[in-house]
Amino acid sequence: MDGGQIVAAALKAQGVTFLYTLVGGHISPILVAAQQQGIRVVDVRHEATAVFAADATARLTGIPGVAAVTAGPGVTNTLTAVKNAQMAQSPVVLIGGAAPTALKGRGALQDIDQVSLFRTVVKWSAAVRRVRDVGPALNEAFRQAQSGVPGPVFVEFPVDLLYAEPMVRQLYGAQRGGRSLGARAVQAYLRWHVNRLFAGSQRPYEAPPAQSLVLDLPAPAQVAAVAARLAQAQRPVILVGSQALLQPDQAPALAQALTALGAPIYLSGMARGLLGRNHPLHVRHQRRAALKEADLVLLAGVPCDFRLDYGNQISRRARYIAVNRSREDLTKNRRPDIGVQADPGAFLRQLSAQQVDGERWAPWLAQLQARDRERNAEIAVQAQSPSAGINPLHLCREINAALGADSIIVADGGDFVATASYIVQPPGPLTWLDPGPFGTLGVGAGFALAAKLCRPAADVWLLYGDGAAGFSLMEFDTLVRHHVPVLAVVGNDGGWTQIAREQVEMLHSDVATVLAQTDYHRVVEGLGAVGFKLDDPELAAETLAQAAAAAVTRPVLVNAMLGKTDFRKGSISM
Incomplete structure (x- = not known):
C-alpha cells in the first residue's frame, strides 16, 4: 500500500463516510484511494467550506469530521474554520498536503511551516516524514480529537509519502547535473533519503479499531453534592450547552434526564431543540432576568463568557454550579461553588437518578412560562x-x-x-x-x-x-x-x-x-x-x-x- 492508500484505509477504519476537500496535486492520492475505499469524496469551492462541513459532520454524528486540503494556500485558507471548530469544541481532523520531504525549506511550490502556523488553533499536530508512520499518525489524530475537550487536529503528509514507492524512486533518481562528483553525491543522498522514507513500509498496514469519545465521568460524591443543593433550591435554573451533546446517540436519554429533574431549562448552541418544541420545562425568553432571580444556577457545558456577561448575569447570592470537560472553562471569569470537571451529558444523566422533587418548583416554573407567553405575544404584535x-x-x-x-x-x-x-x-x-x-x-x-x-x-x-x-x-x-x-x-x-x-x-x-x-x-x-x-x-x-x-x-x-x-x-x- 502506498501512503495515500494507508490514509484511506485508516479513515475507513475510523468510520469516516465523507471526506471533504478542494482538490490539489499534493493530496490527489488520498482522494483517489478514499473513493476506492467507498468513502464519499465531496469537493467544494473553498477550503474553509470543507472544514465547516467536517465540523458539522462531527457535531451530528459524533465521529470526527475529516477535511483534506492541498499545501500552502489550501491549508492557510482553512485557518478561520479550524479556529471556529476549536472554540466550538468540535472534533475535526484536518489533513494537509505538503512539499516533498527532500525539498522542505528549499523554495518548493507552496512550502511553508504549516505545523507552526496551526499550533495555537489545534489540540495536536504532526508532520509525518516516513510512510510507516502514516497510519499511526492518523490513529493518534483521531484519539486526540476526541479525548478530554474535543477539538481539531492537524496532520501534514508530504506528497512523496503518498505515491507508490517505484514512482517516488523514479522521480528522485532522475539525472541531476551529469556525472560530476557533486552530482553523484546528490544522487547518493537522494537514494539514502528514499530508502529512509520507505523503510519498514513493506509490512501490510492493519488499521486498528475505531476510536470513540472518551467519557469523563463524574465522581458519585460530586453528583450527590449537586443533588443535595438542588433539593434545597427554590428557584433553580439549568442552562445546557453544546458540550452536553457530544454523544449524539445519547440525546434522547439526556432529554429524559432533564425531564426527570423537573427544573426550568434554557438551551443554547447545539442543545437547542433537545426537548422538542413545546416541552413544559423549556424556557426560551428573558434568560437574563431568570438568572438574576434564580437561587441556584447549573451550567452544563457552558462557560461564563460574553454570552453570560462574563458571569455577571448570575446573581452573586445564587449557588453557582458548573459542569464542564474543560478545567479552564469551568472557572472562566467566575469560580463556581461546586465545579465538576466531567462530561455534562453524563453528569445530567446521573443527576436525574437522584431523588429530587421537582413539584416544589411549579410556581417558579409558572412565573417563567408566563414571561415566555408575554414575550411571544409581544413578538406577534411586532x-x-x-x-x-x-x-x-x-x-x-x-x-x-x-x-x-x-x-x-x-x-x-x-x-x-x-x-x-x-x-x-x-x-x-x-x-x-x-x-x-x-x-x-x-x-x-x-x-x-x-x-x-x-x-x-x-x-x-x-x-x-x-x-x-x-x-x-x-x-x-x-x-x-x-x-x-x-x-x-x-x-x-x-x-x-x-x-x-x-x-x-x-x-x-x-x-x-x-x-x-x-x-x-x-x-x-x-x-x-x-x-x-x-x-x-x-x-x-x-x-x-x-x-x-x-x-x-x-x-x-x-x-x-x-x-x-x-x-x-x-x-x-x-
Whole structure:
C-alpha cells in the first residue's frame, strides 16, 4: 500500500463516510484511494467550506469530521474554520498536503511551516516524514480529537509519502547535473533519503479499531453534592450547552434526564431543540432576568463568557454550579461553588437518578412560562408592524410554521439570524447548527451540505443574512454537482445591519455597512439551483411552500427582501 492508500484505509477504519476537500496535486492520492475505499469524496469551492462541513459532520454524528486540503494556500485558507471548530469544541481532523520531504525549506511550490502556523488553533499536530508512520499518525489524530475537550487536529503528509514507492524512486533518481562528483553525491543522498522514507513500509498496514469519545465521568460524591443543593433550591435554573451533546446517540436519554429533574431549562448552541418544541420545562425568553432571580444556577457545558456577561448575569447570592470537560472553562471569569470537571451529558444523566422533587418548583416554573407567553405575544404584535419591505419577524414566524418534524436549521448571519433565534424553534435534538462562540460568518453552506449528507431524510433550512451569504453562495455549485438539495432563505435587508445598528447611532456614519439588495436568487439560478424572490409579505407562506416542494430534488434559495425594524436595537456583543 502506498501512503495515500494507508490514509484511506485508516479513515475507513475510523468510520469516516465523507471526506471533504478542494482538490490539489499534493493530496490527489488520498482522494483517489478514499473513493476506492467507498468513502464519499465531496469537493467544494473553498477550503474553509470543507472544514465547516467536517465540523458539522462531527457535531451530528459524533465521529470526527475529516477535511483534506492541498499545501500552502489550501491549508492557510482553512485557518478561520479550524479556529471556529476549536472554540466550538468540535472534533475535526484536518489533513494537509505538503512539499516533498527532500525539498522542505528549499523554495518548493507552496512550502511553508504549516505545523507552526496551526499550533495555537489545534489540540495536536504532526508532520509525518516516513510512510510507516502514516497510519499511526492518523490513529493518534483521531484519539486526540476526541479525548478530554474535543477539538481539531492537524496532520501534514508530504506528497512523496503518498505515491507508490517505484514512482517516488523514479522521480528522485532522475539525472541531476551529469556525472560530476557533486552530482553523484546528490544522487547518493537522494537514494539514502528514499530508502529512509520507505523503510519498514513493506509490512501490510492493519488499521486498528475505531476510536470513540472518551467519557469523563463524574465522581458519585460530586453528583450527590449537586443533588443535595438542588433539593434545597427554590428557584433553580439549568442552562445546557453544546458540550452536553457530544454523544449524539445519547440525546434522547439526556432529554429524559432533564425531564426527570423537573427544573426550568434554557438551551443554547447545539442543545437547542433537545426537548422538542413545546416541552413544559423549556424556557426560551428573558434568560437574563431568570438568572438574576434564580437561587441556584447549573451550567452544563457552558462557560461564563460574553454570552453570560462574563458571569455577571448570575446573581452573586445564587449557588453557582458548573459542569464542564474543560478545567479552564469551568472557572472562566467566575469560580463556581461546586465545579465538576466531567462530561455534562453524563453528569445530567446521573443527576436525574437522584431523588429530587421537582413539584416544589411549579410556581417558579409558572412565573417563567408566563414571561415566555408575554414575550411571544409581544413578538406577534411586532411582526405585524408595517415595514418598507418584509418584516423579518413576520418572515421568521412563517419559516417556523413551515418547519417539519425532520427539519434541521443552519444559522449563518447576524441580525436576521439573531432575530430568527427568538422565533424559529428547532423541532428536536441536534436540529440547530450555528457557528458557536467564535461567531464566524460563512459556515452556512458547509454546515448545510454536511447536514443533508448525514441526514438525507431531513429538510435542511439554511438561514442566511445577506452579508453572510456572500461568503459561501458559490457553494450552491457544490450542492448542485453533488445533488444535495437544501433550502436557503436570505434575509436581504441590504446591509450589515447588526453592525449598522450601533455604528450609526454611536458614530453617526453608515460607512462600510451598506450592501445592495442583490438578486441572489438569480445568482444561484446561474449555478443550476432554483431561485425565488419574495418581496410581498402576504406571499411568504406560499413562496416558502413552493420552495420546500422544489427542495425535494434541487437546492433552492429564497431571496427575501426585508425592511428595517428596531427589534434588536442595542444588541451588540463584545
